[in-house]
Amino acid sequence: MDAEVISAGILRVTLEAGAVSIHEVRDRVGIGTAHLLHESLRVKNFPSKVGILDEESAASLRKFCLTFYDIRAVIVELALKLDTMRNLSYLPKYQQQMVSLEVMKIHAPLAHAAGTKFLSLELEDLAFQYLFPHSYLYVDAWLQSHESGGKPLIEIYKEQLLQSLKNDDVLAALVENISVHGRYKSRYSTMKKLLKDGRRPEDVNDILGLRVILKPKSGTDHSNEVGEMACYRTREIVLSLWREIPHRTKDYIARPKVNGYRSLHMAVNVSESGRTRPLMEIQIRTTEMDMLAAGGIASHSLYKSGLTNPEEAKRLKAIMLAAAELAALRLQDLPSMNHKDINSGHRDRVFQLLDKNGDGRISIEELMEVMEELGASDEDAKEMMQLLDSNSDGSLSSDEFHAFQKQVEMMRSLEDRDDQYRNMLDEKLHVSNITGLIEASKAGSV
Numbered sequence: 001m002d003a004e005v006i007s008a009g010i011l012r013v014t015l016e017a018g019a020v021s022i023h024e025v026r027d028r029v030g031i032g033t034a035h036l037l038h039e040s041l042r043v044k045n046f047p048s049k050v051g052i053l054d055e056e057s058a059a060s061l062r063k064f065c066l067t068f069y070d071i072r073a074v075i076v077e078l079a080l081k082l083d084t085m086r087n088l089s090y091l092p093k094y095q096q097q098m099v100s101l102e103v104m105k106i107h108a109p110l111a112h113a114a115g116t117k118f119l120s121l122e123l124e125d126l127a128f129q130y131l132f133p134h135s136y137l138y139v140d141a142w143l144q145s146h147e148s149g150g151k152p153l154i155e156i157y158k159e160q161l162l163q164s165l166k167n168d169d170v171l172a173a174l175v176e177n178i179s180v181h182g183r184y185k186s187r188y189s190t191m192k193k194l195l196k197d198g199r200r201p202e203d204v205n206d207i208l209g210l211r212v213i214l215k216p217k218s219g220t221d222h223s224n225e226v227g228e229m230a231c232y233r234t235r236e237i238v239l240s241l242w243r244e245i246p247h248r249t250k251d252y253i254a255r256p257k258v259n260g261y262r263s264l265h266m267a268v269n270v271s272e273s274g275r276t277r278p279l280m281e282i283q284i285r286t287t288e289m290d291m292l293a294a295g296g297i298a299s300h301s302l303y304k305s306g307l308t309n310p311e312e313a314k315r316l317k318a319i320m321l322a323a324a325e326l327a328a329l330r331l332q333d334l335p336s337m338n339h340k341d342i343n344s345g346h347r348d349r350v351f352q353l354l355d356k357n358g359d360g361r362i363s364i365e366e367l368m369e370v371m372e373e374l375g376a377s378d379e380d381a382k383e384m385m386q387l388l389d390s391n392s393d394g395s396l397s398s399d400e401f402h403a404f405q406k407q408v409e410m411m412r413s414l415e416d417r418d419d420q421y422r423n424m425l426d427e428k429l430h431v432s433n434i435t436g437l438i439e440a441s442k443a444g445s446v
Contacts, residue, residue: 005072008036009079015041039073040080071114078111078119085126097414100130121186128188131414135421139187139194142425143207154208157270157280158182161210164237171237174230177215185209195424208270208280215287227286228253231264234284242268245279253289262289361395 007029014020015037026034085103088096104127111120129136162180165171171178185193185207193207212234216227231253238244248267256262264284271277285293364382 001075004032004036005076007033008040009076012037012040012076012080036070036073036076039070040076043069043073043077074114075116078107078116081107082119082123085123088130096130100127103127104131124188125186132418132421134418135191135425136187138422138425139191154182158210161241164241165234168237171230171233174216174226174233175214176217179213181211183209191421207278210280211283213285213287213290231284231286235264238268238282242270244268261293263293361397363395
């Protein structure tokens, strides 16, 4: 991002706190930054205007953001939303879940559609942790069970491969730099794959992943050819370490994708000594291929010379909208906030039971009794009253209470789904000493 975006990101919280105005930003920093601040506030406030966050409305919100707002303002809001999610623990549980559901349905897919995959993955995992805490800990514990000697498995494989590559004389003659990056698949994506189509844990292909990036030696007229030779030599070295899964190999160097993407993909079996481990995906590419992969051909041209063609901008917009639609498919099994099935007559009866003095309002004392049933404190009840008491009269009307009931139903739905996921994971993974691993995960996340 450029200086205007960074400035807007720094100043947004200051603006919201009332310490500076849009006009002051325009006069003292610049009109571009002031515009981005205004746009980012519009992006932030738009989801709150939608009362029902079902999948259809969430998809519409994502599409609206990508179509009508400056994409840089969307990036500012996504970065600030990530900061919120990293510090969400101070909120009451019901607010954590409300924010997380919005992030899972809107912001994480929006980040993916905008091409900021690293933002998308972290937003998704943080939301997963708050929406389905037991399932998250189970998946996290299962991944930790693959550690060796307290060291993450991916780090062991990363060091092993990097050392083998550096020790190879043939490869050394072709490249001037080698880097190996390792990652676990996101916890949420891992759970989705584990529960998909009845597949076994060992059939989940890319939980572990390594990416090798090679910088060909400079000063040659055939750097592209040298880079390709280095990629294929790297593949031979990988085969000397682990057993390849042939049907998982994809050669996008010899046969690039239609968008110009080039890379070698392969999956290897890293199980050893009778201990079954997930397959590991390995990607091999040059620095030039990696730059193209990170942003696509359009981003590459933008990096080289700037994007000035209106038709190219229109094409990019269409690609982002298509990506948003694809991202939505991953989220179809999340609980909806649309509770049309709640019978209005039943809601009215519940309201009447809680309105003990029959004055048509629920007082803070009456609300405390409801919150106590949810395991919340008196302070949570006070915060809930402030949140739902739209006219600030110190009590809840029937309409305000119905909104509260929807939140309660949503929380119960999430808890039921969390139990369901956890039971399914337990049947599939059979992790030994799961209680101890979960406690270790909890301790590590504090």
